Amino acid sequence: xxxxxxxxxxxxxxxxxxxxxxxxxxxxxxxxxxxxxxxxxxxxxxxxxxxxxxxxxxxxxxxxxxxxxxxxxxxxxxxxxxxxxxxxxxxxxxxxxxxxxxxxxxxxxxxxxxxxxxxxxxxxxxxxxxxxxxxxxxxxxxxxxxxxxxxxxxxxxxxxxxxxxxxxxxxxxxxxxxxxxxxxxxxxxxxxxxxxxxxxxxxxxxxxxxxxxxxxxxxxxxxxxxxxxxxxxxxxxxxxxxxxxxxxxxxxxxxxxxxxxxxxxxxxxxxxxxxxxxxxxxxxxxxxxxxxxxxxxxxxxxxxxxxxxxxxxxxxxxxxxxxxxxxxxxxxxxxxxxxxxxxxxxxxxxxxxxxxxxxxxxxxxxxxxxxxxxxxxxxxxxxxxxxxxxxxxxxxxxxxxxxxxxxxxxxxxxxxxxxxxxxxxxxxxxxxxxxxxxxxxxxxxxxxxxxxxxxxxxxxxxxxxxxxxxxxxxxxxxxxxxxxxxxxxxxxxxxxxxxxxxxxxxxxxxxxxxxxxxxxxxxxxxxxxxxxxxxxxxxxxxxxxxxxxxxxxxxxxxxxxxxxxxxxxxxxxxxxxxxxxxxxxxxxxxxxxxxxxxxxxxxxxxxxxxxxxxxxxxxxxxxxxxxxxxxxx
Amino acid sequence: xxxxxxxxxxxxxxxxxxxxxxxxxxxxxxxxxxxxxxxxxxxxxxxxxxxxxxxxxxxxxxxxxxxxxxxxxxxxxxxxxxxxxxxxxxxxxxxxxxxxxxxxxxxxxxxxxxxxxxxxxxxxxxxxxxxxxxxxxxxxxxxxxxxxxxxxxxxxxxxxxxxxxxxxxxxxxxxxxxxxxxxxxxxxxxxxxxxxxxxxxxxxxxxxxxxxxxxxxxxxxxxxxxxxxxxxxxxxxxxxxxxxxxxxxxxxxxxxxxxxxxxxxxxxxxxxxxxxxxxxxxxxxxxxxxxxxxxxxxxxxxxxxxxxxxxxxxxxxxxxxxxxxxxxxxxxxxxxxxxxxxxxxxxxxxxxxxxxxxxxxxxxxx
Numbered sequence: 001x002x003x004x005x006x007x008x009x010x011x012x013x014x015x016x017x018x019x020x021x022x023x024x025x026x027x028x029x030x031x032x033x034x035x036x037x038x039x040x041x042x043x044x045x046x047x048x049x050x051x052x053x054x055x056x057x058x059x060x061x062x063x064x065x066x067x068x069x070x071x072x073x074x075x076x077x078x079x080x081x082x083x084x085x086x087x088x089x090x091x092x093x094x095x096x097x098x099x100x101x102x103x104x105x106x107x108x109x110x111x112x113x114x115x116x117x118x119x120x121x122x123x124x125x126x127x128x129x130x131x132x133x134x135x136x137x138x139x140x141x142x143x144x145x146x147x148x149x150x151x152x153x154x155x156x157x158x159x160x161x162x163x164x165x166x167x168x169x170x171x172x173x174x175x176x177x178x179x180x181x182x183x184x185x186x187x188x189x190x191x192x193x194x195x196x197x198x199x200x201x202x203x204x205x206x207x208x209x210x211x212x213x214x215x216x217x218x219x220x221x222x223x224x225x226x227x228x229x230x231x232x233x234x235x236x237x238x239x240x241x242x243x244x245x246x247x248x249x250x251x252x253x254x255x256x257x258x259x260x261x262x263x264x265x266x267x268x269x270x271x272x273x274x275x276x277x278x279x280x281x282x283x284x285x286x287x288x289x290x291x292x293x294x295x296x297x298x299x300x301x302x303x304x305x306x307x308x309x310x311x312x313x314x315x316x317x318x319x320x321x322x323x324x325x326x327x328x329x330x331x332x333x334x335x336x337x338x339x340x341x342x343x344x345x346x347x348x349x350x351x352x353x354x355x356x357x358x359x360x361x362x363x364x365x366x367x368x369x370x371x372x373x374x375x376x377x378x379x380x381x382x383x384x385x386x387x388x389x390x391x392x393x394x395x396x397x398x399x400x401x402x403x404x405x406x407x408x409x410x411x412x413x414x415x416x417x418x419x420x421x422x423x424x425x426x427x428x429x430x431x432x433x434x435x436x437x438x439x440x441x442x443x444x445x446x447x448x449x450x451x452x453x454x455x456x457x458x459x460x461x462x463x464x465x466x467x468x469x470x471x472x473x474x475x476x477x478x479x480x481x482x483x484x485x486x487x488x489x490x491x492x493x494x495x496x497x498x499x500x501x502x503x504x505x506x507x508x509x510x511x512x513x514x515x516x517x518x519x520x521x522x523x524x525x526x527x528x529x530x531x532x533x534x535x536x537x538x539x540x541x542x543x544x545x546x547x548x549x550x551x552x553x554x555x556x557x558x559x560x561x562x563x564x565x566x567x568x569x570x571x572x573x574x575x576x577x578x579x580x581x582x583x584x585x586x587x588x589x590x591x592x593x594x595x596x597x598x599x600x601x602x603x604x605x606x607x608x609x610x611x612x613x614x615x616x617x618x619x620x621x622x623x624x625x626x627x628x629x630x631x632x633x
Numbered sequence: 634x635x636x637x638x639x640x641x642x643x644x645x646x647x648x649x650x651x652x653x654x655x656x657x658x659x660x661x662x663x664x665x666x667x668x669x670x671x672x673x674x675x676x677x678x679x680x681x682x683x684x685x686x687x688x689x690x691x692x693x694x695x696x697x698x699x700x701x702x703x704x705x706x707x708x709x710x711x712x713x714x715x716x717x718x719x720x721x722x723x724x725x726x727x728x729x730x731x732x733x734x735x736x737x738x739x740x741x742x743x744x745x746x747x748x749x750x751x752x753x754x755x756x757x758x759x760x761x762x763x764x765x766x767x768x769x770x771x772x773x774x775x776x777x778x779x780x781x782x783x784x785x786x787x788x789x790x791x792x793x794x795x796x797x798x799x800x801x802x803x804x805x806x807x808x809x810x811x812x813x814x815x816x817x818x819x820x821x822x823x824x825x826x827x828x829x830x831x832x833x834x835x836x837x838x839x840x841x842x843x844x845x846x847x848x849x850x851x852x853x854x855x856x857x858x859x860x861x862x863x864x865x866x867x868x869x870x871x872x873x874x875x876x877x878x879x880x881x882x883x884x885x886x887x888x889x890x891x892x893x894x895x896x897x898x899x900x901x902x903x904x905x906x907x908x909x910x911x912x913x914x915x916x917x918x919x920x921x922x923x924x925x926x927x928x929x930x931x932x933x934x935x936x937x938x939x940x941x942x943x944x945x946x947x948x949x950x951x952x953x954x955x956x957x958x959x960x961x962x963x964x965x966x967x968x969x970x971x972x973x974x975x976x977x978x979x980x981x982x983x984x985x986x987x988x989x990x991x992x993x994x995x996x997x998x999x
Contacts, residue, residue, distance in 0.1 A: 016929040045869030
């Protein structure tokens with residue numbers, strides 16, 4: 001038992017009195033507050049509460065525009081007329097919903113469904129019945145408006161994409177904010193029904209693009225007419241995002257694909273800025289801006305060619321012979337081969353219990369590295385690969401950025417795979433077989449890469465070994481054109497490869513396009529020297545067993561993917577391109593012409609002087625056309 | 634332990650009576666404002682009645698265990714509360730969402746409510762040892778500050794701004810009640826002013842926005858600004874005699890956000906008017922003053938500080954919640970004792986009143 005000490009308890013007496021005074025004044029404050037609101041302002045507030053007179057009108061901000069690098073508008077906003085009904089007002093006039101339905105050609109059930117679709121809704125909050133009605137419907141509604149209490153027609157900004165499906169994967173799309181985004185969002189200005197970027201630039205630059213929504217509280221009379229505004233906030237438009245892509249180049253690139261599927265990345269090897277980004281098939285981002293219909297969504301998702309995937313950064317394919325660049329560099333840098341080392345190609349290379357074939361039946365004969373790259377001899381590189389070994393090849397692949405994300409600021413980028421002995425041991429628990437090195441040395445097997453990785457690889461070859469972060473956005477501007485953010489080029493590193501080796505490879509790549517028997521001949525331009533490398537990525541093992549000439553009879557899904565990577569002009573590269581045509585067959589035939597068109601367009605725009613000096617018709621499109629037809633014959 | 638007959642003689646029937654009256658008003662009010670709502674499962678008021686019985690049982694249990702036994706367990710109870718808090722936080726991180734609940738059997742409760750009581754216990758345990766003649770110095774206060782910051786940090790992480798504010802206010806109320814040196818108090822005031830901006834960075838975006846819109850409602854007329862005006866309309870439209878039982882349009886039509894918890898008082902004022910509001914406010918005032926008397930009449934420091942801590946907790950809840958409804962304070966999510974819907978908080982309140990009963994009926998013993 002504690003000792004009894006009444007004396008000590010006396011010490012609290014003073015503070016007890018203070019507490020009583022404090023509590024008393026606090027409650028007095030509460031009572032005064034109650035008196036003020038319930039007695040003095042009581043009747044006014046009572047009036048406001050009768051059929052609650054306060055309504056909210058939202059006034060969403062204009063979303064920022066997307067511009068190309070020459071500030072041409074790619075995405076903007078247009079007015080859209082939206083039809084709303086106020087369920088509370090319909091109770092008094094139930095016939096209104098049928099009348100509105102008739103004017104808009106909607107069934108009564110459809111309207112009822114819409115009205116009940118939103119569960120937790122503040123009273124008197126209008127429910128959207130139809131969006132984006134046309135002028136005829138608008139005129140019909142407006143003329144009958146007096147007889148339709150509870151109907152609201154409001155104009156809202158709607159996203160519009162000026163070039164339809166152009167660059168749809170880069171631009172991305174919008175969608176209604178979902179519950180997780182609402183909860184996780186730092187910004188509470190998002191409300192149910194707000195459109196938010198879901199993919200591409202629209203997603204990644206959401207915070208810059210969205211602007212500040214406005215709105216007002218208004219007091220309305222018994223008929224729902226506005227009596228007086230109480231509070232309002234003006235919307236403030238979002239900032240404009242200036243992309244690095246060039247609309248002209250993008251258009252040429254998209255057209256060049258015709259009905260083929262695949263991806264293209266064109267970028268400036270001197271700074272990593274993306275000039276064109278194509279993924280086929282594409283989609284229409286406008287479908288999403290007006291709330292995509294379930295059947296439209298289903299057809300996009302179920303399409304076997306994955307139109308919603310940005311294949312340029314999400315598609316992972318074996319690089320095929322493009323990878324010979326890496327095998328060659330690994331061989332030269334490790335000193336295992338020299339430019340003069342020769343190997344023989346008889347068309348087939350027996351190793352273990354398998355015959356590894358060269359694409360050229362009968363073989364290339366005895367040749368050295370330059371010719372092997374130019375003619376893309378498989379058997380030559382099988383032997384180089386075996387001598388160099390998987391881990392050294394993997395090392396140089398990693399040097400050039402393969403096997404990891406490039407870091408481009410777009411969602412869902414994939415990293416690809418660069419296999420090595422330790423990778424295989426860890427993943428599968430079995431050792432590496434040297435037969436697998438044979439496949440790896442020509443870019444097959446476990447190896448997988450994305451088109452943007454190969455664009456980065458070829459840029460590094462072009463620019464002397466610099467790895468730039470691929471960028472799709474140049475700057476963010478406010479509506480007055482003032483630059484708010486600028487994205488300077490980011491050099492992420494330099495490949496550790498000697499200048500001698502790089503210039504050897506550069507020369508070989510020029511040869512692959514311009515020398516006789518070069519596999520990339522289809523990309524040759526008269527005006528400027530193009531350097532490039534073809535690649536054919538095997539889809540199934542079986543493909544090799546089809547005899548030559550049989551490919552046309554082969555089902556499309558078994559046909560090989562066609563790669564082409566290139567840069568130009570070779571002396572002072574200003575553009576680097578990676579093209580992938582899914583199931584396009586041989587790389588040189590399917591992909592090289594696409595790369596050529598893009599390079600040609602860009603050079604005619606960007607460096608007409610160099611282009612002309614080489615003897616081409618001075619920037620005239622007809623001249624360019626002629627060149628092209630000559631080439632194809 | 635035997636129940637001393639003297640305990641029953643000195644049992645504080647007045648306190649128990651007031652508690653039961655306010656709790657009954659609470660159930661009635663909850664029934665009235667939520668009756669029309671379509672809810673899946675048990676209606677709010679029935680759940681609340683269930684919690685009330687659980688709470689009353691615990692209250693009686695806590696009242697009859699002599700409070701000085703709590704001395705030995707104060708820090709242990711505090712530690713258990715902290716562990717529970719860490720548990721929900723960890724689970725919340727795993728499920729990547731705000732997590733405030735612990736589920737045991739069919740019941741779920743918020744450990745942050747339990748923390749309020751255990752924090753008061755720990756503070757009383759610390760301060761029951763009297764200070765030197767001049768009062769507690771800053772160095773003496775190191776442990777109490779740790780006792781405060783541990784749960785406060787965890788609770789802010791949840792994030793539960795309301796509970797964190799309550800802990801802070803209870804802490805400083807108790808500091809003022811026990812004797813702290815004037816110089817130390819002054820230092821604390823200055824340090825507090827310096828730390829406040831730091832606290833700001835702890836807040837989530839939506840909490841900051843609520844506070845900013847309180848000072849400038851025009852900034853968010855569609856969100857928080859709208860809630861504020863609807864609360865005032867609800868309260869004011871009740872007038873002097875109110876709209877009557879189950880007649881509140883603001884709450885019925887769903888204009889009032891969080892009407893069962895944060896804005897329960899506005900709903901009450903709408904239906905029962907100034908008269909009803911004054912009755913409830915009067916009951917609360919009596920409860921608080923009664924509690925202060927219990928504290929000052931306690932026969933030892935531990936009992937006095939324990940009772941004072943509980944009273945401070947009740948007072949700050951009542952004061953802040955009603956001020957929120959009146960639009961005199963930002964909406965920070967602090968419920969109204971015995972009136973707001975919510976099992977954990979109801980039980981926490983009744984545990985606190987159990988402590989008051991306990992101290993009260995032992996005022997003549999030992």
